[in-house]
Amino acid sequence: MGIAERKIEDANLLKAVAALTPDKIQQVVRSVTKGEAGARLAVYHETCMRCGMCAEACHFSLSHKGDPTYTPVGKMEQTMWRLLRTDGRVTPDEIYNMAQIAFTECNMCKRCVHFCPVGIDTGYIISLVRRICHLLGVVPMYILDTAHSHSATMNQMWVKEDEWIDSLMWQEDEARDEFPKLRIPLDKEGSDVLYSVIAPEPKFRTQLIYQAAAIMNQAGIDWTMPAGPGWDNSDMCMMTGNLEMMGRLKRAHYEMAQRLRVKRIVMGECGHAFRSVYDTGNRWLGFKDWPVPIVHSVEFFWELLTTGKIKIPQKFQKPVTIHDPCNITRGYGLMEKLREVVHMLCENVVEMTPNREHTICCCAGGGVINCGPPFKGTRVAGNKVKADVLAATGVEYVIAPCHNCHGGLEDIISHYKLGMHTKFIGDLIFELMEKPGAE
Amino acid sequence: MQTFYTIAVGPLAWFAWAVFLVGSAWRIFSMASLAKNKEMAAVAYFDTAYGMRSIARWMTPFATLGWQKNPVLTFATFAFHISFILLALFAQGHAILWEYAFGMRVWALPPQVASALTIIATLSCAYFLVRRLSNSTVRFVSTPGDWLALGLATLPFITALLVRQSVGDPLLMTLLHVLSGEAVLVAIPFTRLSHALFVPFTRAYMGSEFGAVRHCPDW
Amino acid sequence: MKNSGSQPASFASEWDWEKGKKTVVASVLPKDPEAWQEELYVSPDGTHMAAVVRLEDDSFTLRVNDGQWEQSFEKAWMPRFAPDGRLTALVMEDDQWTVAVDGTPWEERFDFIWNTMFGGQSQIYASIQSDMQYGMCKEGEPWAELHDNATDFSLSPTGKNSAAVVQVVPLKQADLETFAKGAYTVAVNGTAWEQTFVNAWTPVFNCLGEEQVAAQVRLNEFEYTIAVNGTPWPTTYNCVWAPSFDPLGSAVAAPFRKGGRWGMAVDGAEFWKPTYYQCWNQQWSFDAKKLWAIVAPEYGKFTVACNNTPWNALFPVVTDLVLSPQGTRAAALASHKNEEFRVVVDGVAWNDAWDMAYPPVFSPNGQHVAALVRKKDTMTVFIDNKPVGQTFTKAWQPAFSPDSSSLLLRGVQNGALVRCVLPLNELF
Numbered sequence A: 001m002g003i004a005e006r007k008i009e010d011a012n013l014l015k016a017v018a019a020l021t022p023d024k025i026q027q028v029v030r031s032v033t034k035g036e037a038g039a040r041l042a043v044y045h046e047t048c049m050r051c052g053m054c055a056e057a058c059h060f061s062l063s064h065k066g067d068p069t070y071t072p073v074g075k076m077e078q079t080m081w082r083l084l085r086t087d088g089r090v091t092p093d094e095i096y097n098m099a100q101i102a103f104t105e106c107n108m109c110k111r112c113v114h115f116c117p118v119g120i121d122t123g124y125i126i127s128l129v130r131r132i133c134h135l136l137g138v139v140p141m142y143i144l145d146t147a148h149s150h151s152a153t154m155n156q157m158w159v160k161e162d163e164w165i166d167s168l169m170w171q172e173d174e175a176r177d178e179f180p181k182l183r184i185p186l187d188k189e190g191s192d193v194l195y196s197v198i199a200p201e202p203k204f205r206t207q208l209i210y211q212a213a214a215i216m217n218q219a220g221i222d223w224t225m226p227a228g229p230g231w232d233n234s235d236m237c238m239m240t241g242n243l244e245m246m247g248r249l250k251r252a253h254y255e256m257a258q259r260l261r262v263k264r265i266v267m268g269e270c271g272h273a274f275r276s277v278y279d280t281g282n283r284w285l286g287f288k289d290w291p292v293p294i295v296h297s298v299e300f301f302w303e304l305l306t307t308g309k310i311k312i313p314q315k316f317q318k319p320v321t322i323h324d325p326c327n328i329t330r331g332y333g334l335m336e337k338l339r340e341v342v343h344m345l346c347e348n349v350v351e352m353t354p355n356r357e358h359t360i361c362c363c364a365g366g367g368v369i370n371c372g373p374p375f376k377g378t379r380v381a382g383n384k385v386k387a388d389v390l391a392a393t394g395v396e397y398v399i400a401p402c403h404n405c406h407g408g409l410e411d412i413i414s415h416y417k418l419g420m421h422t423k424f425i426g427d428l429i430f431e432l433m434e435k436p437g438a439e
Numbered sequence B: 001m002q003t004f005y006t007i008a009v010g011p012l013a014w015f016a017w018a019v020f021l022v023g024s025a026w027r028i029f030s031m032a033s034l035a036k037n038k039e040m041a042a043v044a045y046f047d048t049a050y051g052m053r054s055i056a057r058w059m060t061p062f063a064t065l066g067w068q069k070n071p072v073l074t075f076a077t078f079a080f081h082i083s084f085i086l087l088a089l090f091a092q093g094h095a096i097l098w099e100y101a102f103g104m105r106v107w108a109l110p111p112q113v114a115s116a117l118t119i120i121a122t123l124s125c126a127y128f129l130v131r132r133l134s135n136s137t138v139r140f141v142s143t144p145g146d147w148l149a150l151g152l153a154t155l156p157f158i159t160a161l162l163v164r165q166s167v168g169d170p171l172l173m174t175l176l177h178v179l180s181g182e183a184v185l186v187a188i189p190f191t192r193l194s195h196a197l198f199v200p201f202t203r204a205y206m207g208s209e210f211g212a213v214r215h216c217p218d219w
Numbered sequence C: 001m002k003n004s005g006s007q008p009a010s011f012a013s014e015w016d017w018e019k020g021k022k023t024v025v026a027s028v029l030p031k032d033p034e035a036w037q038e039e040l041y042v043s044p045d046g047t048h049m050a051a052v053v054r055l056e057d058d059s060f061t062l063r064v065n066d067g068q069w070e071q072s073f074e075k076a077w078m079p080r081f082a083p084d085g086r087l088t089a090l091v092m093e094d095d096q097w098t099v100a101v102d103g104t105p106w107e108e109r110f111d112f113i114w115n116t117m118f119g120g121q122s123q124i125y126a127s128i129q130s131d132m133q134y135g136m137c138k139e140g141e142p143w144a145e146l147h148d149n150a151t152d153f154s155l156s157p158t159g160k161n162s163a164a165v166v167q168v169v170p171l172k173q174a175d176l177e178t179f180a181k182g183a184y185t186v187a188v189n190g191t192a193w194e195q196t197f198v199n200a201w202t203p204v205f206n207c208l209g210e211e212q213v214a215a216q217v218r219l220n221e222f223e224y225t226i227a228v229n230g231t232p233w234p235t236t237y238n239c240v241w242a243p244s245f246d247p248l249g250s251a252v253a254a255p256f257r258k259g260g261r262w263g264m265a266v267d268g269a270e271f272w273k274p275t276y277y278q279c280w281n282q283q284w285s286f287d288a289k290k291l292w293a294i295v296a297p298e299y300g301k302f303t304v305a306c307n308n309t310p311w312n313a314l315f316p317v318v319t320d321l322v323l324s325p326q327g328t329r330a331a332a333l334a335s336h337k338n339e340e341f342r343v344v345v346d347g348v349a350w351n352d353a354w355d356m357a358y359p360p361v362f363s364p365n366g367q368h369v370a371a372l373v374r375k376k377d378t379m380t381v382f383i384d385n386k387p388v389g390q391t392f393t394k395a396w397q398p399a400f401s402p403d404s405s406s407l408l409l410r411g412v413q414n415g416a417l418v419r420c421v422l423p424l425n426e427l428f
């Protein structure tokens, strides 16, 4: 039992930890615990009653029954509480363990909030641990590379500026075969909607851009996509603890929208990106609200369907279930709208339990899936409980309006042989909608 | 012994109250200024209505997911805290002290009820103790501070029981009870018992974030 | 954010400033309502409109007023007028890209071209990629040296020189080591600085000599500073924003972050103490006596500060800071959640609030401020807090005559592109 016995080798964690000294560690820890952090850390540390009620919350502890090291309070105990108790006097090896816990054994999904009587925010505490790890350079290799891409290209996937425009033009060409009048308007000043996506879309899932363009086109939306950097709304820097870069990315995103004088940003089906634009990046930049509103696809689709801009002649017949992504439900309260959208599209909806704001995490979010292949086993073993929840629905399709959730759920579906398929809402709408403009 | 007792319920009591009040005020004030200085990005979202909503919800037994999934602990927690507050304010002996100190007459609990509450509180503490030893999570995360807090919180009830059951010298037992109560007072601002001061804020903050920003219940 | 409020006065002096309203094009819509026309754009002087039109399946060209370019292309997009009135568009022929200027494509072809930019003397620049090598080209002439990647393109004030952030060391997949050693730097006219950095952003030119360039650089995972001609300041910061040169010398100012607050540094020394929740978009007055910036004195509350003294009025968001040519006055836009736009001039907000506002424009003598605004579907221009009395369904930035006596409006009224010159004395 314990993190030391489940150490997973990660090239950068090994290398970065080897360069640390106890003095350096202590200095960095103090710069956060006594410097950047404030009353929340102090109060949470002092008032966490060590009651263990949160053990019932976390998919990791529910999947590893009886192992306290996976419980929310257990993870805080092994990381931040220990750093505070020792005033940062810990060994490099311990930092390795803490990094592994913070980056791969907590999705910062905040389910534990519903369980803690005191109101401790474990996700926040873990994000502080990640911040310390970032300042020590101790960040898993894959996600660090993604953060580097963000800093060099303002997007997550090293997509160069011409490649971005080219992918959009390519999708426009493709879509024009089906919808002769379709356009993906680039940098169209004064549009109602600026559509932003995460970088894996132009890189690996261009079909999603095609679908979005078709939906926008058929719904008659005055929309545009940005032709320059800032188009990627995703944010792995928020996840690695590189808050400065998070701020820089969000600034680029907002300023691109401001420059184009659009009314609002509509984003694809991604959860963490929503969080970064709606809730975290804005704060770091000093905005109390957000300079340009960001609308998640679920909410946007809800508008399109309820106003009749998109019509669904025939609903999807096979039974489906709904996975609530934490960042848009626990993070923004889209539980009901998500249901309404799915019911407008599907005849037969089977709810999973727990659901809505009590949803159990996909175990991919919070940057965990971005830590790459070495940690896939952690995610899959740590989410057996979700596999049980999915299996209990007995349906074949899971609707999950979030990229990370897709990745996470697909991994547990294949590992636990659930024989299910994941779907985006955009997939369904594209499949089912009336296409008057199609040839 | 009598002198000791007089000191304990006289100057020592005043001292304990002073430490409690001044200490608590100082702790809350310094936390608030720390938050203002470093965490405006959190403080700015404080919302009284959502804060109160969250506090009310969590003060209702079994009204939250956390309470529902930990039923025994929930029962013990509510039983303990209700007993603690009722007894601290309205036990007959305390009523006499209120009158003695401030000359004001307060309503007192009937002795049988007080006895029952004392027993409930003691049993709750016993449950906390057993749970802290037997539940793997709680055992894993317990620190000396948690034991100290539990010990401090239990002592006044045990001594009260002893007084009531006339075990040992009554004056000595009463003195011990008074001293343990004063120890709790003094300890509140400086030990894990400070949750009495801070939980309203942590709760209200979480309620604000979930209510005003996340549009989602925090229970 | 670019200061789009300033206007190149030299070109405006050649425009037609005769008072009155003229219809430039009777209908901006295509004659055949089914025809495909996109990206309507209007020249700075308001005498021309341009739009991309589709001739047949894979053939596009540009409509200019009621005519169109002779040549057509496989793709055409981003029609933009240079300050001198030349019309440019990004076009593709035989899978090769270039810029077409007034209908004639440059001879040079590239694998990709994007991001048309104009220099102060109307030079036409664009970003290019050839054989997976990146850089810029000026009037068809690419940089002598191209790089593995290029971003953050920037021009000198006169438009003679160009710079960008370039990648000078190849990165393998997940190549953390090379990245940490520094694979990026700034290239000026294609020539990269010798020093490399973990990251570099926003190169800017010295207004005077143009041989100097400053940029934000990141030295390691968490140390940021400003580098001038490749040499970083000795002081490093938790974060910095884009630098700017003192217009009279070579001092460089840049916002920096310390202890969670923002201040201003000049040449690596603290100039404004870090007390703000945000501080960016600093601009010097032409005589370098005043340094203006957008700041947030309280969390979530923004305004404009001059020489470290903020205006009293605070707003949830402030953007588009514009200085008068004399540098003594400033105007900016305030908004809340991208709504309720207000024009704030010298710290005082105009009475009305709009659904959208565009960067304010100062008259050359600094006495008047005009702003293009939109409420619902109607656009209009306000000058000094008063409407000019013309409304449009779509309009472009207004411009003042070089003698500050008239205001030019450009917009679509009843489907027609009109151009209005309003003498200011008749407006007040």
Ligand code: SF4
Pocket (backbone or CB within 6 Å): A057, A058, A059, A060, A071, A072, A075, A105, A106, A107, A108, A109, A110, A111, A112, A113, A122, A123, A361
């Ligand atoms: S993964 Fe979610 S439930 Fe588990 S500790 Fe982290 S935030 Fe809490």
Ligand code: SF4
Pocket (backbone or CB within 6 Å): A047, A048, A049, A050, A051, A052, A053, A054, A055, A072, A073, A115, A116, A117, A118, A119, A120
């Ligand atoms: S439920 Fe809250 S108070 Fe209890 S152990 Fe978990 S975090 Fe601490």
